Amino acid sequence: RKEVEQDPGPFNVPEGATVAFNCTYSNSASQSFFWYRQDCRKEPKLLMSVYSSGNEDGRFTAQLNRASQYISLLIRDSKLSDSATYLCAVTMEYGNKLVFGAGTILRVKS
Amino acid sequence: DTEVTQTPKHLVMGMTNKKSLKCEQHMGHRAMYWYKQKAKKPPELMFVYSYEKLSINESVPSRFSPECPNSSLLNLHLHALQPEDSALYLCASSLGQGVYQPQHFGDGTRLSIL
Numbered sequence A: 001r002k003e004v005e006q007d008p009g010p011f012n013v014p015e016g017a018t019v020a021f022n023c024t025y026s027n028s029a030s031q032s033f034f035w036y037r038q039d040c041r042k043e044p045k046l047l048m049s050v051y052s053s054g055n056e057d058g059r060f061t062a063q064l065n066r067a068s069q070y071i072s073l074l075i076r077d078s079k080l081s082d083s084a085t086y087l088c089a090v091t092m093e094y095g096n097k098l099v100f101g102a103g104t105i106l107r108v109k110s
Numbered sequence B: 001d002t003e004v005t006q007t008p009k010h011l012v013m014g015m016t017n018k019k020s021l022k023c024e025q026h027m028g029h030r031a032m033y034w035y036k037q038k039a040k041k042p043p044e045l046m047f048v049y050s051y052e053k054l055s056i057n058e059s060v061p062s063r064f065s066p067e068c069p070n071s072s073l074l075n076l077h078l079h080a081l082q083p084e085d086s087a088l089y090l091c092a093s094s095l096g097q098g099v100y101q102p103q104h105f106g107d108g109t110r111l112s113i114l
Helices: none
Strands: A004-006 A011-014 A019-025 A032-038 A044-050 A055-057 A060-065 A070-075 A084-091 A098-100 A104-109 B004-007 B010-013 B018-025 B031-037 B044-050 B053-057 B064-070 B073-079 B087-094 B109-113
Touching (some): A011 A019, A019 A084, A032 A070, A044 A055, A044 A060, A070 A084, A098 B044, B018 B087
Parallel strands (some): B010 B109
Antiparallel strands (some): A004 A019, A084 A098, B004 B018, B031 B087, B064 B073
């Protein structure tokens, strides 16, 4: 079983739609959780840290479910510019070793 | 614009060449990282430096040699690479090596081995 798993998609959605991604992790000792977005041939950019209480930043909402070992990202009112690959990342219990999921491709169409 | 700067942006080298990748940040971060990313795959951790000392080496072949001359700079020295080493090499930094510190990435060096 992979340490961090994501549905690769692609998710094809119209502008204005709400879309949600899930990411599961296998190590119950995982400490911290992040969502990154990566555009084609660019570097990953930090989108959000994910906290136990859940957090929101504008149109983006992240949730953590430790009992079921998954994190989620909800994007409301999708924009064309949201088209990218969304990577979830989990920090293991030692150091700051960040393990990435394979990424979920989002395509927002007009 | 990214606050982690990597040079060069692109590098083509032969299998017998020696070259170096450079990474610089001026955010006062004390942890720095090297990742390798193949096409359509996620980044994979190679090395972690914390307070200028190597803290994690993910069993990377010795043809990759990291160096951290000071808290702002991180180098990756390359020697006798193989074609399968062609990839995007990403540098990242974080405030510390604490597990809750998010990592910020540079825009990478795209490396091609002939």
